[in-house]
Amino acid sequence: MPHDQIMTQDPYHHAVIARAIDYIGDTLHDQPKLEDVASAAGLSPMHFQRVFSQWAGVSPKRYQQYLTLNHAKTLLQDRFTVLETTNETGLSSSSRLHDLFLKWEAMSPGEYAKKGAGLTINYGYFDSPFGDMLVMGTDRGICGLAFTAEFGRDHAMKDMTSRWPQATYIENPDSLDVASLINNDQPANLHLIGSPLQIKVWEALLSIPSGQVTTYSEIAEHIGSPKAVRAVGTAVGRNPISWLIPCHRALRKSGGLGGYHWGLPVKRAMLAWESVRFDAQN
Numbered sequence: 001m002p003h004d005q006i007m008t009q010d011p012y013h014h015a016v017i018a019r020a021i022d023y024i025g026d027t028l029h030d031q032p033k034l035e036d037v038a039s040a041a042g043l044s045p046m047h048f049q050r051v052f053s054q055w056a057g058v059s060p061k062r063y064q065q066y067l068t069l070n071h072a073k074t075l076l077q078d079r080f081t082v083l084e085t086t087n088e089t090g091l092s093s094s095s096r097l098h099d100l101f102l103k104w105e106a107m108s109p110g111e112y113a114k115k116g117a118g119l120t121i122n123y124g125y126f127d128s129p130f131g132d133m134l135v136m137g138t139d140r141g142i143c144g145l146a147f148t149a150e151f152g153r154d155h156a157m158k159d160m161t162s163r164w165p166q167a168t169y170i171e172n173p174d175s176l177d178v179a180s181l182i183n184n185d186q187p188a189n190l191h192l193i194g195s196p197l198q199i200k201v202w203e204a205l206l207s208i209p210s211g212q213v214t215t216y217s218e219i220a221e222h223i224g225s226p227k228a229v230r231a232v233g234t235a236v237g238r239n240p241i242s243w244l245i246p247c248h249r250a251l252r253k254s255g256g257l258g259g260y261h262w263g264l265p266v267k268r269a270m271l272a273w274e275s276v277r278f279d280a281q282n
Helices: 001-009 011-026 034-043 045-056 060-064 070-077 081-086 110-114 153-161 196-205 217-223 231-237 264-281
Strands: 104-107 120-126 135-140 141-148 167-171 190-194
Touching: 001 070, 011 034, 011 045, 011 060, 011 264, 034 045, 034 264, 045 060, 060 264, 104 120, 120 141, 135 153, 141 153, 196 217, 196 231, 217 231
Parallel strands: 104 190, 120 167, 141 190
Antiparallel strands: 120 135, 135 141
16 A cells, blocks of 8 residues: 555544454454445445455455454464574564664663653654554654554553653644654654663564564563563563554464553554565565
């Protein structure tokens, strides 16, 4: 899908897609027909097929297959990325970190301890394939990215601002370069604000190529803290820059999707979105 088309989609269509994904997720065992999903989305089957295919790049039926729990297990079997191997063999050159030209820097421990004091953070709301998106940034790069579809704007704003309670927040969407955030076709700078453990976990997440997944325990092994699986899970959930730092690619060892800070339906949609494109390129 062309870059400008993604960022200018009708917000109404986001609501349609959200209703469709929720319905498919709730009725997976019944494998609903096109007519049923279209009705739940509030469109005629023909219109829904066109809108959905434009968004996902595949038919609703094909996309439905990617949303099943079995798909998560298949991802773990067929596309599981062993982070250590990825780094040692140089495969990380095809990871999100390199593909997207992401440049990131972390705040110093002193800056982190100040909880944002003296920091100005600009923010704005934007459309995305996964619904309404809250983006925040400092003069050094994007420092926050949240999705509001499941819990609303107020919740997202409260969550993000609580991370840096002493910062000054200014609604200034024009100051934020969001053009590359979804299509990832332009360089993007990230400004990470987190504890040393969190930074290690987020760095590991950046090594997972699009269309592939890992587990919380694998991340714990990778950062040298094999017993800290629970702490790793917490750090994954505290990722302030969703999507660009791909915490949605961390699954349970059992093959379950696990949780997602901005709602499991959003995680399902992200994994399916990437899987569709991964399969199309391979």
